[in-house]
Amino acid sequence: MTGERTPYQEEHTDQSELIWRTPGSGSQPTPPAGGGDLVPLTDLPKGAEGGLRVPRIREGASVGCTCRPPRNARIAEKPFEARGCSGGRSDRERPRPGGGLAREPGGRGGRAGRARSLARSRSSRGTMDGGVAGLPALGALVGLGLLLRVAWALSRAARPHLLAARGRGAELARFGAWAVVTGATSGIGRAYAHELAKRGLNVVLISRSLQKLKQVAAEIEEQHGQSTRVIEADFTQGSEIYDSIQTALQGLEIGILVNNVAMTCTKEPVHFLDIPNIEKTLSDIVNCNMLSVAKMTRIVLPQMLTRKKGVIINLSSEVGRHPHPVATVYSATKRFVDFFSRGLEAEYHSQGILVQSVLPLFVSTNMTNNIIPNRYIKTAEDFACEALNTVGISSRTSGCLSHSMQSFFYELLVPEWFLFSSLGFKCTLALWSKLKTRMPSLKHE
Numbered sequence: 187m188t189g190e191r192t193p194y195q196e197e198h199t200d201q202s203e204l205i206w207r208t209p210g211s212g213s214q215p216t217p218p219a220g221g222g223d224l225v226p227l228t229d230l231p232k233g234a235e236g237g238l239r240v241p242r243i244r245e246g247a248s249v250g251c252t253c254r255p256p257r258n259a260r261i262a263e264k265p266f267e268a269r270g271c272s273g274g275r276s277d278r279e280r281p282r283p284g285g286g287l288a289r290e291p292g293g294r295g296g297r298a299g300r301a302r303s304l305a306r307s308r309s310s311r312g313t314m315d316g317g318v319a320g321l322p323a324l325g326a327l328v329g330l331g332l333l334l335r336v337a338w339a340l341s342r343a344a345r346p347h348l349l350a351a352r353g354r355g356a357e358l359a360r361f362g363a364w365a366v367v368t369g370a371t372s373g374i375g376r377a378y379a380h381e382l383a384k385r386g387l388n389v390v391l392i393s394r395s396l397q398k399l400k401q402v403a404a405e406i407e408e409q410h411g412q413s414t415r416v417i418e419a420d421f422t423q424g425s426e427i428y429d430s431i432q433t434a435l436q437g438l439e440i441g442i443l444v445n446n447v448a449m450t451c452t453k454e455p456v457h458f459l460d461i462p463n464i465e466k467t468l469s470d471i472v473n474c475n476m477l478s479v480a481k482m483t484r485i486v487l488p489q490m491l492t493r494k495k496g497v498i499i500n501l502s503s504e505v506g507r508h509p510h511p512v513a514t515v516y517s518a519t520k521r522f523v524d525f526f527s528r529g530l531e532a533e534y535h536s537q538g539i540l541v542q543s544v545l546p547l548f549v550s551t552n553m554t555n556n557i558i559p560n561r562y563i564k565t566a567e568d569f570a571c572e573a574l575n576t577v578g579i580s581s582r583t584s585g586c587l588s589h590s591m592q593s594f595f596y597e598l599l600v601p602e603w604f605l606f607s608s609l610g611f612k613c614t615l616a617l618w619s620k621l622k623t624r625m626p627s628l629k630h631e
């Protein structure tokens with residue numbers, strides 16, 4: 187075709203569309219049976235809309251139709267079909283027997299119609315070309331957006347700890363003379379009690395073993411020079427213990443309550459039905475981990491509200507963020523603590539009460555079989571110190587920078603669906619086997 191181009195075609199190579207003009211075509215459109223010239227669409231006389239459309243001719247390219255009827259050639263009734271050619275017509279335009287073009291219903295003819303369809307095809311071609319060319323730019327934009335989101339979330343996770351390290355946390359002694367700590371005889375509770383005394387508060391220690399209580403109280407008085415009181419109570423006993431606790435706390439100006447006491451069902455993760463002595467263990471863990479938090483808050487909060495200041499710190503856990511198979515009940519109780527804290531914070535913040543939900547990862551205590559600390563696993567003392575620095579800065583925290591970063595990347599990289607897939611479950615068990623090698627008290631059993 188390129189070799190056969192007429193002078194007219196040469197002249198109009200950059201015309202976007204040409205149409206056949208048949209001899210004698212004027213106001214009435216006629217079919218191309220009698221042959222004709224190629225004329226640009228824009229040159230058509232008004233009303234000569236019936237001409238045949240031929241594909242756009244581009245420089246160096248052949249037109250869509252390869253069988254151009256020769257000038258003045260006599261073409262039979264169905265010239266183009268007879269040659270197996272559509273002549274570059276749109277599907278809606280079919281030659282009518284006897285001449286002219288029949289339009290199928292819905293077809294829009296005329297100069298305006300063709301101009302519209304031309305514009306449409308141009309714009310769609312333009313969009314496709316532009317779209318393909320724009321893909322890398324779009325990809326880069328999306329990538330940049332994601333990167334910014336991650337950077338923003340990361341800075342949000344780290345910020346409270348950076349502020350805390352610069353001493354921007356609340357001055358704890360100003361909330362009241364006394365702090366109350368449940369489960370204060372070992373682990374994180376004991377460390378909180380020491381740290382609070384170090385910061386100038388007297389401490390009420392509550393736990394189930396009087397002997398241990400007296401020992402910790404003596405340590406605190408000796409090391410920090412603050413007053414202490416001890417209350418012996420077993421939090422697995424349910425509602426009945428709280429009247430005596432309330433009586434023992436009467437008259438104290440309690441500025442800080444640390445709801446720390448908790449237990450796990452077993453020392454090692456097990457399936458739900460493998461929990462030993464399951465009936466008793468279930469009610470014990472609910473009483474100890476959940477009821478204690480709500481009941482202690484009920485006792486202490488009213489006098490905080492009267493003074494319009496106070497801090498309630500509730501120990502939840504990282505496993506309270508997501509369901510945690512093989513520690514299912516414990517993780518569910520920690521979820522309660524987190525939700526309770528967040529709701530309470532919203533209710534009472536405006537009345538001067540700070541409620542903080544603390545969600546640690548691994549801390550080396552009896553609960554974690556005294557797992558050997560490293561940069562990811564904190565000692566109880568380091569953890570309590572860092573976590574107390576965040577009071578007044580963050581109402582929901584992993585407690586320390588290391589745990590916040592671990593929690594952040596865990597959330598980012600491990601989707602919840604994976605955790606509950608069979609592969610995710612196997613990974614959880616494998617992680618536990620690995621961690622057990624760092625737990626001296628388990629290895630000895």
Ligand SMILES: NC(=O)c1ccc[n+]([C@@H]2O[C@H](COP(=O)([O-])OP(=O)(O)OC[C@H]3O[C@@H](n4cnc5c(N)ncnc54)[C@H](OP(=O)(O)O)[C@@H]3O)[C@@H](O)[C@H]2O)c1
Nearest residue numbers: 369371372373374394420421448501503548549551552553
């Ligand atoms: N350790 C971690 O890695 C970790 C991680 C996330 C969250 N947490 C949370 O941090 C808090 C403290 O954990 P922890 O590791 O320090 O635990 P822990 O070492 O087992 O200490 C628990 C404390 O609670 C007391 N206690 C236990 N059962 C009690 C009961 N029925 N009645 C009264 N007192 C009771 C214990 O007293 P005895 O000495 O008499 O047993 C001990 O003083 C818990 O809320 C836990 O869920 C811990």
